[in-house]
Amino acid sequence: MRQSRTVELSAGMFVLLGFAALWFLVTQITNREAEVGSGSYQLVAKYENIGSLKVGAPVSMAGVTVGRVDAISFDQTIYKAVVKLRINPEFDRIPDDSDASIMTAGLLGGQYIGVTAGGSDVFLQNGGQFTLVQDAFVLEKLINQLAATFLSKKDESGDGSESTEPAAK
């Protein structure tokens, strides 16, 4: 009997240790911000181009994460990307003239939605839509624009070396 009691105790200790480890993995090292609390509400923003924005990307105001991108779909009637945002319930004072832009974290980091508060006294409700939006910043476009301006300036200054000119778009 004594023997089996020891076995049970040590089995119990093992199981407890295992669950403690599991609890540690689940609560301490996972990205808890990804979960938006219950009672959250939904906002909509429509973009011409969302770049590489992904479902689950953060929605931040002044750098603080206030919600997550909930769903991304494409509206064929207006040819725009419809992004649904899930906002934490405690952030319920977003003015209805706020601006929702798609930004890039770091130079080549992941994309997120940055909301800049407007000045209106009317706040966005569940299902509300951002009227002011700014599309994703696409690096290739910028490079092309820069290349174009650079080359046209070169032409104006009368530099004759046309041989290195790439096909400008």
Next chain:
Amino acid sequence: MMTLIKDLFANAQNFVANAGAVALFFARIVTQIPVALLRPRLIIRQIHNAGGMSLIIIMTSALVVGMAMGLQLYDVLARFGSSESLGTGAGLALLKELGPVLTALLFAGRAGTALTSEIGLMKATDQLAAMEMMAIDSVRYVIVPRFLGGVIAMPLLTAVFIMISLFGVQLVGVQQLGVDQGTFWSQLRGSVEMENVQEAIVKGFVFGVASTLIAVHEGFRCVPTAEGVGRATTRAVVNSAVLVLILDYMLTAVFF
């Protein structure tokens, strides 16, 4: 040439028959699980045997693996000037791949062999036959509790392994090589998602089922001699190691 082809054919036939035998045995175990659950003490004892007794080897290996990984990853990441990502790299590598696989291999070596040789010896000393004589289902009272013990223990061992390994990585990376403590943990938290932990636990569970099943099956059907038990033990380790690695590829593809 003819004998070669014949051998090849016989081997293939053996392989298929073996797979079928394991599958049938698994079905037999599953049907007995509800009855076996009525005797939790038998299962608790096997959790102790499979889990508690493997804890020391798992924890020691985990710490050393973590420390080695800290050194290796730091070296690679420092070449790209991103040694702060040590937490990300280590956490994802451990959860998604190294933790479950290494735990399963160690588990097959420590707990699997113990199961095979124990059951094999029971068979060699006619204990299983004696049970049959008394109309006691040996699968129900010998095999199923051991199987359940292993299956319950493996995911928990995996979690312990990953936790201790992360501690080892942190020990080398933060304490010795000077990665910032806060950066280490925030990088880790920033990139590990719930589904990575799920992957680790699902893998741990599946590997637990696979290696325990092979271990009890090899013990149950071994040739009841000293040599036969020895061979069955070897086969159990080799087969479960290979099966775990194959399953690992499949599960990784599923979670990709």
